[in-house]
Amino acid sequence: MTAVLRLRTEPLTAAAFAPFGEVIEVSDAARHYPINGGSTERYHDLARIAPGAGGRAIVSIFRARPCALPFIVEMLERHPLGSQAFMPLSGRPYLVVVAPGGEAPAADGLRAFLAGGTQGVNYAPGVWHHPLLALQAVSDFLVIDRAGPGENCDEAVLTGAVRIDLV
Ligand SMILES: NC(=O)N[C@@H](O)C(=O)O
Numbered sequence: 001m002t003a004v005l006r007l008r009t010e011p012l013t014a015a016a017f018a019p020f021g022e023v024i025e026v027s028d029a030a031r032h033y034p035i036n037g038g039s040t041e042r043y044h045d046l047a048r049i050a051p052g053a054g055g056r057a058i059v060s061i062f063r064a065r066p067c068a069l070p071f072i073v074e075m076l077e078r079h080p081l082g083s084q085a086f087m088p089l090s091g092r093p094y095l096v097v098v099a100p101g102g103e104a105p106a107a108d109g110l111r112a113f114l115a116g117g118t119q120g121v122n123y124a125p126g127v128w129h130h131p132l133l134a135l136q137a138v139s140d141f142l143v144i145d146r147a148g149p150g151e152n153c154d155e156a157v158l159t160g161a162v163r164i165d166l167v
């Protein structure tokens with residue numbers, strides 16, 4: 001029987017997520033100022049989009065089916081050559097499961113965040129993360145990541161007898 005490590009989700013905040021990248025959201029903590037004659041407030045430069053050398057930043061939409069809970073995390077991936085940003089378009093929460101960069105993700109280093117429906121995330125290059133985990137219903141996400149030469153997706157199976165059970 002595989003041991004199950006129960007990983008509780010934590011709220012997504014810029015400070016808590018800082019080791020993994022940025023949170024993309026309307027926040028008074030961000031630099032913001034009025035534009036367009038005052039009709040619009042610009043929340044400026046919220047994430048470091050990094051297409052890497054020879055890469056190009058591309059914009060896509062992911063339509064994701066919801067995952068069932070509790071969710072067993074068995075693998076993570078990373079994009080060593082560029083960042084990857086997700087911005088929810090459907091207004092629903094989703095799960096963000098990450099581990100610090102490095103050769104392989106360690107199960108005891110995993111963090112699980114419950115992202116709100118108006119919070120995006122930008123994974124810095126090389127940050128281990130689980131592929132998109134929508135919740136509740138089919139949800140759309142705007143995705144900004146990298147196109148270009150080179151292999152930009154490493155996958156790692158969580159080793160050891162530990163599986164992460166998100167509750
Ligand atoms: N495969 C793909 O484009 N998406 C993943 O990288 C992901 O993080 O969801």
Ligand code: NI
Pocket residue numbers: 077079084129130131
């Ligand atoms: Ni990814």
